[in-house]
C-alpha cells in the first residue's frame with residue numbers, strides 16, 4: 001500500500017506529489033492517517049526560502065499543523081500522554097516536535113529544544129518511514145511526541161490548528177501572564193491572534209484590543225471576543241498608540257502580544273504598554289530581521305519582554321478542552337478560512353502566500 005506525499009524540492013519551486021509505501025510502525029510508534037493539514041506561516045517561510053535554512057539537495061515533506069486518525073498502532077502504544085486508551089481509528093492531536101532530553105534547553109526545562117525537529121527537517125522523504133511531515137496521506141508518529149485523543153463532536157477544522165497555532169497562543173499568554181481585568185493588545189488577527197483574543201478573554205482580560213490590516217479579520221476578531229479593534233491600514237502608529245492609551249484611561253495596556261511576524265510592530269507595541277507592562281513576542285520567528293526599538297523607554301517603563309517558541313505537554317489537552325467548552329461562544333471552525341483538496345497543494349500555497357486567507361487547510 002502507498003500514500004501520497006507533497007515533496008519540497010527547493011524554495012519557490014512547486015511541491016511534487018510522490019507516492020511512498022505506508023510503513024509499519026515500530027513497537028513504540030504509530031502511523032496516522034492524516035485528515036486535515038494546514039499551511040502555517042512557517043511552512044510559507046520554508047517554501048519562500050526565508051525560514052531557517054534547510055537542505056535543498058534532498059526531498060523533504062513540510063507541514064506540521066494537522067489532525068488525523070490512528071491508522072496503525074505499534075504494539076507497545078496502548079495509551080495517550082494523558083493515560084487514555086488508544087485504538088486504531090481514534091482521532092488524535094499530537095506535538096509535531098519532540099524534545100531530545102539531552103541539551104541545554106531540555107536540561108533546564110525550557111520548551112524549544114534545538115533538536116526538536118531531528119526526525120522531520122533535513123530528513124529525506126526517500127528514507128523510510130518516509131512520512132516525516134504533515135503534507136502526506138500518512139504521518140509517522142514516533143515515541144516522545146505527546147499524543148492526545150481528541151474530544152468527540154468537534155470538526156477537524158477546529159482541531160487541526162491545535163498542535164501549532166492554538167497551543168502556541170495559549171502557552172504564550174500563560175507565560176506572559178494575564179491577570180483578571182488586564183487590558184491586552186493583540187497585534188495581528190491571523191490564526192494565532194484570533195485564538196489569543198479568545199484565550200485572553202477566557203483568562204480574565206477586562207479589555208482586549210485586536211489589531212490587523214484586514215477589516216474582515218477584525219470583524220472575526222470581534223466574534224472571538226475582541227472588545228475593540230484597530231485597522232492598521234487605516235491608521236498611523238502614533239494614532240494607534242494614542243487610541244490604546246485613550247481606551248486604557250491614559251495608562252496603556254497591561255499586556256501586548258505580537259503575532260504579526262513584522263519586526264516593525266515591536267516598537268509600536270512597547271509604546272502601547274503601561275509602566276510595568278509585559279510584552280509577549282511570538283510572531284517574529286526568524287532570526288536576521290531587525291527592528292528599531294527604544295530601549296530607554298522600556299527600561300524607564302520597567303517593561304518585561306518574553307519570547308516564546310513551542311509549548312509544554314499540558315497545553316494540547318487544555319486547548320482541546322477549551323474548544324470543547326467554548327465552541328458555542330467562539331467560531332473556532334472559522335480559523336480555517338479555506339479548505340483545498342490535497343492534490344491541489346500548489347494552488348493552496350499560492351492562496352496562502354497572498355496573505356489574505358486566515359488559514360488554508362488541505363483535505364486529504
Ligand SMILES: [Zn+2]
Pocket residue numbers: 040041042064065164165
Ligand atoms: Zn506552525
Ligand SMILES: [Zn+2]
Pocket residue numbers: 099100101102103104105106107113114115116
Ligand atoms: Zn533537547
